[in-house]
Amino acid sequence: MKPTGPIPPGFATIAGELAVGGLTASALVEEAGGTPLFVYSRDMILARISALRAAMPARLKIHYAMKANPYRDLLGFMLELVDGLDVASQGELAKAIATGTTPDKVSFAGPGKRDEELRFAIHLGATLNLESANEAERALRIAGEAGIMPRLAIRVNPDFEMRGSGMKMGGGAKPFGVDAAEVPALARRIVDAGAEWRGFHIYTGSQALDADAVIETQGNVLELAARLAGEAGVDVPHLNMGGGFGIPYFDKDQPLDIARVGAALDARFASLPPVLQDTEFAIELGRYLVGEAGIYLARVVDRKVSYGVTYLVTDGGLHHQLAASGNFGTVVRRNYPVAVANRFGAEPEEEVNVVGCLCTPLDRLADAALLPRADVGDLIAVFCAGAYGASASPAEFLGQGPAREMLV
Numbered sequence: 056m057k058p059t060g061p062i063p064p065g066f067a068t069i070a071g072e073l074a075v076g077g078l079t080a081s082a083l084v085e086e087a088g089g090t091p092l093f094v095y096s097r098d099m100i101l102a103r104i105s106a107l108r109a110a111m112p113a114r115l116k117i118h119y120a121m122k123a124n125p126y127r128d129l130l131g132f133m134l135e136l137v138d139g140l141d142v143a144s145q146g147e148l149a150k151a152i153a154t155g156t157t158p159d160k161v162s163f164a165g166p167g168k169r170d171e172e173l174r175f176a177i178h179l180g181a182t183l184n185l186e187s188a189n190e191a192e193r194a195l196r197i198a199g200e201a202g203i204m205p206r207l208a209i210r211v212n213p214d215f216e217m218r219g220s221g222m223k224m225g226g227g228a229k230p231f232g233v234d235a236a237e238v239p240a241l242a243r244r245i246v247d248a249g250a251e252w253r254g255f256h257i258y259t260g261s262q263a264l265d266a267d268a269v270i271e272t273q274g275n276v277l278e279l280a281a282r283l284a285g286e287a288g289v290d291v292p293h294l295n296m297g298g299g300f301g302i303p304y305f306d307k308d309q310p311l312d313i314a315r316v317g318a319a320l321d322a323r324f325a326s327l328p329p330v331l332q333d334t335e336f337a338i339e340l341g342r343y344l345v346g347e348a349g350i351y352l353a354r355v356v357d358r359k360v361s362y363g364v365t366y367l368v369t370d371g372g373l374h375h376q377l378a379a380s381g382n383f384g385t386v387v388r389r390n391y392p393v394a395v396a397n398r399f400g401a402e403p404e405e406e407v408n409v410v411g412c413l414c415t416p417l418d419r420l421a422d423a424a425l426l427p428r429a430d431v432g433d434l435i436a437v438f439c440a441g442a443y444g445a446s447a448s449p450a451e452f453l454g455q456g457p458a459r460e461m462l463v
């Protein structure tokens with residue numbers, strides 16, 4: 056037997072079934088028109104953001120990194136709840152605008168921005184988080200040709216990274232951001248060129264569950280921003296402090312203690328260096344806001360035994376849930392939380408492998424999981440499916456097509 060991850064709190068049971076937004080899994084599938092299906096819960100997202108705001112200093116803005124889940128209905132809902140949106144491509148920017156956000160609430164980071172993407176963002180008035188000196192020059196030239204004052208921030212490649220972070224994105228050679236040592240000169244260049252200077256973006260990693268690591272990193276981020284601004288002789292209108300708040304996916308993962316993180320940040324905000332005293336601070340979060348509020352439902356198509364091992368073969372798989380299959384940035388495959396959705400809370404009876412319908416051994420949703428007995432027609436739920444699911448999986452692979460999605 057291999058353990059499965061912890062089922063996020065907040066899900067209901069109705070008539071013996073997993074329920075979201077007052078509807079049973081079977082009813083959700085019927086309403087959506089079939090499986091595989093992602094279901095995202097408004098109530099759970101709302102509760103998460105309320106709790107986060109209660110824990111964080113009032114002064115801290117909360118941004119949504121839309122790459123975590125760009126599903127249109129969910130994005131529209133998020134826009135009402137957060138203070139800003141972080142996008143990473145022209146496509147995301149266009150979608151954010153189409154969904155009703157105003158460009159002044161959007162910042163655009165990401166390496167490899169093409170001229171047309173820079174032009175699009177500059178014409179809209181979105182903030183560009185510049186990833187290199189080259190990109191800065193291109194942005195200044197494009198803005199100059201158009202006679203527009205661009206809103207420019209520098210994404211800093213910090214000389215440290217977050218301890219215990221799932222995906223390391225700072226400290227050493229990186230395609231992201233401008234090396235800290237080169238930032239002061241570039242900041243001066245941007246200010247001297249007459250652009251609207253927006254400050255710094257310092258992103259240090261992702262999927263952190265250790266409050267001490269987050270607290271330490273936020274301290275380092277504030278220190279670095281103050282030092283760089285001092286060296287450049289510029290102010291810091293806005294500081295995007297990164298995010299990296301993680302969620303428990305696997306057995307023994309403990310939720311991040313946001314009360315401690317918030318209290319520590321409160322204390323830091325109370326004794327800021329002069330150069331940061333008027334700064335607007337933001338964190339950018341993806342999975343923490345939406346990850347636990349989503350489930351992925353797949354139907355059992357076949358049940359078979361091979362050399363004594365029971366397989367539940369579903370109509371879902373890694374083409375929608377690459378992360379749960381263990382093929383999206385994990386070193387050792389571990390089980391996400393899973394359940395038999397139409398027998399939610401029933402006693403576990405047997406050890407099974409839950410697999411997808413793709414013809415590859417990579418397509419696993421749960422290994423040696425202890426579950427209630429499930430047969431053809433039953434529904435399997437994979438939890439923690441609200442972030443990096445549909446949009447971060449190869450939906451075209453093996454021609455099974457995309458999943459349905461709904462927000463309830």
Ligand SMILES: *Cc1c(COP(=O)(O)O)cnc(C)c1O
Nearest residue numbers: 120123258261262339340341342
């Ligand atoms: C991916 C990304 C995020 C969101 O990461 P989560 O782990 O989902 O919170 C935030 N900022 C940047 C720059 C990113 O690349």
